[in-house]
Amino acid sequence: xxxxxxxxxxxxxxxxxxxxxxxxxxxxxxxxxxxxxxxxxxxxxxxxxxxxxxxxxxxxxxxxxxxxxxxxxxxxxxxxxxxxxxxxxxxxxxxxxxxxxxxxxxxxxxxxxxxxxxxxxxxxxxxxxxxxxxxxxxxxxxxxxxxxxxxxxxxxxxxxxxxxxxxxxxxxxxxxxxxxxxxxxxxxxxxxxxxxxxxxxxxxxxxxxxxxxxxxxxxxxxxxxxxxxxxxxxxxxxxxxxxxxxxxxxxxxxxxxxxxxxxxxxxxxxxxxxxxxxxxxxxxxxxxxxxxxxxxxxxxxxxxxxxxxxxxxxxxxxxxxxxxxxxxxxxxxxxxxxxxxxxxxxxxxxxxxxxxxxxxxx
Ligand SMILES: *Cc1c(COP(=O)(O)O)cnc(C)c1O
Numbered sequence: 001x002x003x004x005x006x007x008x009x010x011x012x013x014x015x016x017x018x019x020x021x022x023x024x025x026x027x028x029x030x031x032x033x034x035x036x037x038x039x040x041x042x043x044x045x046x047x048x049x050x051x052x053x054x055x056x057x058x059x060x061x062x063x064x065x066x067x068x069x070x071x072x073x074x075x076x077x078x079x080x081x082x083x084x085x086x087x088x089x090x091x092x093x094x095x096x097x098x099x100x101x102x103x104x105x106x107x108x109x110x111x112x113x114x115x116x117x118x119x120x121x122x123x124x125x126x127x128x129x130x131x132x133x134x135x136x137x138x139x140x141x142x143x144x145x146x147x148x149x150x151x152x153x154x155x156x157x158x159x160x161x162x163x164x165x166x167x168x169x170x171x172x173x174x175x176x177x178x179x180x181x182x183x184x185x186x187x188x189x190x191x192x193x194x195x196x197x198x199x200x201x202x203x204x205x206x207x208x209x210x211x212x213x214x215x216x217x218x219x220x221x222x223x224x225x226x227x228x229x230x231x232x233x234x235x236x237x238x239x240x241x242x243x244x245x246x247x248x249x250x251x252x253x254x255x256x257x258x259x260x261x262x263x264x265x266x267x268x269x270x271x272x273x274x275x276x277x278x279x280x281x282x283x284x285x286x287x288x289x290x291x292x293x294x295x296x297x298x299x300x301x302x303x304x305x306x307x308x309x310x311x312x313x314x315x316x317x318x319x320x321x322x323x324x325x326x327x328x329x330x331x332x333x334x335x336x337x338x339x340x341x342x343x344x345x346x347x348x349x350x351x352x353x354x355x356x357x358x359x360x361x362x
Contacts, residue, residue: 005346008324009154009299009337010177011197018251018341036247041240049243049250050235056253060262061179063186063209070208070231071241076176076195077107079206082226083148083172083191084112089217090170091145097121099164102129102153103330104174109148115219121147129156131291137166146170146190152178154198155328157301157335158294163188170214178298179207180256181340182266190214198298199339201249205242256340265340266297272338272347273297279351285358289333303333309361310334320353322346 006013029036032045039045054069063069072082088094094116098109100123112118122135140147147166152159154177163171170190179194186192191210197203210228218227230238259265277295280286280302289301304310310326313334317325327333338347 004318004321004323005342005349006323007336007338007342007346007350009198009328009335010195011203012199012337012339013341014201014248014252015255015341018248018255021251022248037244039243041237041243046243046247049247050237053246053250053253056250056257057207057209060253060256061184061186061209066212067186067209068212068215068228068232070210070228071236071246072193072206072208072228072231073204073225073242074206075197075204076104076174076193076206077111078226079174079193079208080108080111081114082208082228083108083146083193084115084118085222085226086218086228087146087170087172087191087214088112088116089145089219090214091116091143093117093143094145094219095119095141095143096145096148097140098148099123099133099135099150100125100129101132101150101158101160102156104154104176105148105150108150108174112148115221116145128289129153130158130289131294132158132160135164137164137169140166140169144169146172148172148174150174152176152181152296152298154299154337155301155331155335157288157290157296157299159296159298161294170211176206177337177339178296180262180265181269181298183262196245196249198337199252199341201252202242202245205245205249207249252341259340268344269297269338269340272342272344273300275344275347275351276300276336276338276354279354283358283362285362286354289331298337298339300336300338301327301331301333302335306361307333312361313357316357317350317353320349322350322353325350 109118122133124133151173172191176195177198193208195206215229280288287303327335
């Protein structure tokens with residue numbers, strides 16, 4: 001088997017053990033003579049898979065008992081619609097505040113503006129989204145339905161280290177590119193959502209963790225399959241859910257547990273990121289994109305001081321088994337996405353390659 005270290009931003013690499021387990025069980029799940037992909041979402045076997053996902057998420061993310069876990073169609077961006085549809089009704093003027101730390105936050109705000117008043121409470125657009133902007137929650141109007149943040153900015157390689165304290169106004173976080181990569185106090189949030197394809201499994205589905213008291217405010221126009229109460233009331237089985245994605249996520253969650261849980265992975269993620277940031281900081285050849293005080297440990301972004309070498313960098317990296325290092329088309333440069341599944345050895349190999357590439361071309 002030939003394997004590359006896959007630094008793609010998403011859909012992203014999954015742990016090799018997970019891929020092998022899925023392969024081994026693909027035709028015959030636990031002696032049923034059928035695969036998970038071809039059995040009913042109402043079968044007792046799938047029910048067990050779903051319950052196990054709940055159990056593992058509660059344990060691994062330390063989810064308090066007043067939160068519901070939902071498995072919602074459409075991935076992360078579908079939640080850009082679902083969040084306002086479910087929460088704007090809390091505000092008499094249907095107002096919500098967005099902190100814009102990158103493309104995803106901007107998109108989320110524009111989507112919410114279809115359904116109410118979505119305003120920008122803070123933005124780092126003027127510095128190219130290279131940091132998390134200053135934000136004073138006490139300046140928010142009292143009639144704010146929620147505040148939306150993107151906890152880790154996949155394109156720019158920044159993250160919130162500490163989260164804003166928004167008091168009675170629920171804080172909503174798009175954690176798509178960092179969920180389960182670091183320990184988070186869930187009780188600070190009204191809603192956390194994450195598309196699966198970065199740290200959890202296949203694309204097209206999102207995990208939504210919502211504080212129970214926020215359910216039941218959906219605007220009348222809300223489609224049933226975007227109404228979080230419908231998911232909460234049916235164990236996310238109001239229609240046929242993406243059973244295979246949930247099964248794959250279950251395997252990933254078992255793997256996270258086997259690794260020793262989120263705290264263990266967080267320490268490893270810090271180490272992995274440092275291997276790459278050290279190369280960037282020690283050189284004038286690589287220029288980090290993110291302000292060092294706001295750096296992500298999931299997406300490491302950098303430019304080359306000689307930008308004309310970027311294609312050569314990406315091509316030679318691939319020849320060395322280092323795949324998908326080109327930055328997002330909106331940002332340019334290079335990006336190494338190093339989610340939970342990326343082994344330390346992958347970051348060591350990239351750091352070594354970067355040093356050699358610099359020696360060759362500086
Ligand atoms: C990848 C990503 C998205 C988009 O996810 P889709 O499932 O394609 O909608 C949204 N937000 C963040 C932070 C992401 O990293």
